[in-house]
Amino acid sequence: xxxxxxxxxxxxILFCILSLIVLCVLLxxxxxxxxxxxxxxxxxxxxxxxxxxxxxxxxxxxxxxxxGDFNMFRAFANSFVISFxxxxxxxxxxxxxxxxxxxxxxAGRKAMLLGFLVTxxxxxxxxxxxxxxxxxxxxxxxxxxxxxxxxxxLGIPFSVLILKNYFxxxxxxxxxAAYIDGCGRLQAFLKVLVPVAKSGIVVxxxxxFLYSWGDLAYGMTFILNQQKRPITAGIFNFMGxxxxxxxxxxxxxxxxxxxxxxxFIFMQKYIIAGMTSGAVKG
Amino acid sequence: xxxxxxxxxxxxxxxxxxxxxxxxxxxFVGYPILSNIVLSVQDVTVRNLAKGVKKFIGLQNYxxxxxxxxxxxxIVNTLKFTVYSLLFQFLIxxxxxxxxxxxxxxxxxxxxxxxxxxxxxMTITALIFKFMFSTDVGIINYLLQxxxxxxxxxxxxxxxGIALGCVIFANVWxxxxxxxxxxxxxxxTIPQELYESAAIDGANSIQRFFKITLxxxxxxxxxxxxxxxIYTFKCYDLVxxxxxxxxxxxxxxxxxxxxxxxxxxxDYSKGSAAANVLLVILMIVGAVYLKITMKGEND
Numbered sequence: 001x002x003x004x005x006x007x008x009x010x011x012x013i014l015f016c017i018l019s020l021i022v023l024c025v026l027l028x029x030x031x032x033x034x035x036x037x038x039x040x041x042x043x044x045x046x047x048x049x050x051x052x053x054x055x056x057x058x059x060x061x062x063x064x065x066x067x068g069d070f071n072m073f074r075a076f077a078n079s080f081v082i083s084f085x086x087x088x089x090x091x092x093x094x095x096x097x098x099x100x101x102x103x104x105x106x107a108g109r110k111a112m113l114l115g116f117l118v119t120x121x122x123x124x125x126x127x128x129x130x131x132x133x134x135x136x137x138x139x140x141x142x143x144x145x146x147x148x149x150x151x152x153x154l155g156i157p158f159s160v161l162i163l164k165n166y167f168x169x170x171x172x173x174x175x176x177a178a179y180i181d182g183c184g185r186l187q188a189f190l191k192v193l194v195p196v197a198k199s200g201i202v203v204x205x206x207x208x209f210l211y212s213w214g215d216l217a218y219g220m221t222f223i224l225n226q227q228k229r230p231i232t233a234g235i236f237n238f239m240g241x242x243x244x245x246x247x248x249x250x251x252x253x254x255x256x257x258x259x260x261x262x263x264f265i266f267m268q269k270y271i272i273a274g275m276t277s278g279a280v281k282g
Numbered sequence: 283x284x285x286x287x288x289x290x291x292x293x294x295x296x297x298x299x300x301x302x303x304x305x306x307x308x309x310f311v312g313y314p315i316l317s318n319i320v321l322s323v324q325d326v327t328v329r330n331l332a333k334g335v336k337k338f339i340g341l342q343n344y345x346x347x348x349x350x351x352x353x354x355x356x357i358v359n360t361l362k363f364t365v366y367s368l369l370f371q372f373l374i375x376x377x378x379x380x381x382x383x384x385x386x387x388x389x390x391x392x393x394x395x396x397x398x399x400x401x402x403x404m405t406i407t408a409l410i411f412k413f414m415f416s417t418d419v420g421i422i423n424y425l426l427q428x429x430x431x432x433x434x435x436x437x438x439x440x441x442x443g444i445a446l447g448c449v450i451f452a453n454v455w456x457x458x459x460x461x462x463x464x465x466x467x468x469x470x471t472i473p474q475e476l477y478e479s480a481a482i483d484g485a486n487s488i489q490r491f492f493k494i495t496l497x498x499x500x501x502x503x504x505x506x507x508x509x510x511x512i513y514t515f516k517c518y519d520l521v522x523x524x525x526x527x528x529x530x531x532x533x534x535x536x537x538x539x540x541x542x543x544x545x546x547x548x549d550y551s552k553g554s555a556a557a558n559v560l561l562v563i564l565m566i567v568g569a570v571y572l573k574i575t576m577k578g579e580n581d
Contacts, residue, residue, distance in 0.1 A: 019389065020388070022396075032413075107297065125544075133550075153310050214519075217519060260398075275460065276463055
């Protein structure tokens with residue numbers, strides 16, 4: 001990059017307008033469900049459709065707190081607990097593993113790396129039935145634990161592969177200086193390397209969280225208890241029962257997107273970093 | 283004890299750091315893969331699951347599966363879904379990547395915002411498009427009518443002939459950001475001087491695209507397409523939520539059908555067999571990806 005050509009003012013304005021049009025077209029679906037979630041059921045079915053709520057209706061959100069067959073906010077909390085738990089497991093396990101893979105040529109290193117790469121490509125349906133039988137045996141079936149354990153398997157391989165590049169880019173001298181100062185391997189790792197790799201760890205934490213947040217298959221298959229289900233499974237259920245209550249459904253959708261949007265707003269640079277380094281070889 | 287100490291003295295100390303994650307994956311992923319293979323050559327359904335008697339029946343599940351017309355249809359559907367999704371994601375993503383690599387003032391912030399669809403849970407994306415494609419309240423029917431393209435509302439998701447197209451449409455929307463951002467990153471690695479000297483030599487912009495951009499972007503394009511194939515081929519939630527495989531199986535993919543066999547018909551063994559067929563195809567494509575990725579690891 002570096003020295004890029006500057007565009008002429010006219011071209012600049014033209015391109016800016018074009019890009020705004022692209023943005024509006026591509027993000028229209030999100031705008032549309034947000035608007036819909038603020039309409040009354042009547043207005044949703046009105047023809048021609050209205051492009052902003054003529055009568056502001058917040059009931060779709062409020063109704064969920066009090067009653068409802070599907071308590072959106074409880075499901076939200078379930079999702080949060082599950083995603084946070086899976087994220088913790090993924091980060092705690094992946095950080096040391098990626099450090100080892102980046103720094104040490106130990107026996108079985110390549111096989112391990114291959115293993116992490118392969119698990120990233122697995123279809124969820126291969127794991128569902130055996131996990132289902134296993135979790136029944138472990139007595140975590142129908143609890144948050146089952147989804148946490150399963151969701152962590154999404155974050156671990158991704159995190160290992162991303163973080164190994166971060167650790168590999170930290171100069172060896174930094175670590176050696178720590179050894180000279182009398183640190184052991186573990187101490188040097190925790191006190192010197194982990195803080196330096198912090199931004200990489202944030203990327204992993206975000207993605208591990210988002211993978212679990214978006215999970216449907218695990219949460220739906222391993223947790224049948226409506227009180228404990230994540231929000232994605234709850235919404236799917238609700239769609240099956242009341243397929244056309246679009247005012248509620250769009251409100252659920254917006255609530256589910258909120259954490260994603262917040263993460264995006266505050267941590268955009270980490271997300272772009274994760275998306276790009278996740279696929280390009282390091 | 284001494285031998286153990288010596289073993290871990292140098293590089294093998296790495297094992298101690300790596301083992302917890304590896305063992306975790308071995309227990310929760312490695313073991314399920316193996317047990318899925320075992321399950322697929324047994325006869326396990328909801329009726330005999332609790333009894334613990336697992337009859338070995340060899341490859342019978344696979345044989346039945348390949349006789350099953352619906353399963354054969356899901357193979358075709360999965361291929362169509364993957365190829366069309368990839369084609370449009372890639373072309374649109376590439377066009378956007380080239381566009382946003384022009385150095386205009388809004389380029390970076392807007393390209394950033396375009397990443398949002400990729401982060402939204404698939405369940406929600408499916409819900410959004412199910413709503414937009416619905417026959418009576420759907421905005422898509424309204425828009426097409428108001429510009430005069432159609433006269434009557436189209437039954438997008440209940441017509442077996444076009445439902446798969448709608449699902450692909452939604453999946454393209456999800457995949458565009460991924461393609462855009464990876465190709466953008468690839469584009470920034472091409473030195474600007476190459477274009478300048480080519481321009482001096484009299485190459486026009488189309489020639490520059492085909493003679494400079496495409497060849498230099500080859501490895502990025504390879505990994506985008508292979509990764510895209512893997513993600514799309516195993517896609518599950520989008521279709522399951524949007525259509526549940528219907529109408530009349532016209533949108534069933536191998537992944538959704540395998541789920542249906544296991545968890546709606548409770549024929550665990552047949553579901554496992556279907557999942558394994560999916561896995562084999564993925565692994566063949568995955569081998570290409572591994573070749574690309576492991577290239578740098580041969581030291």
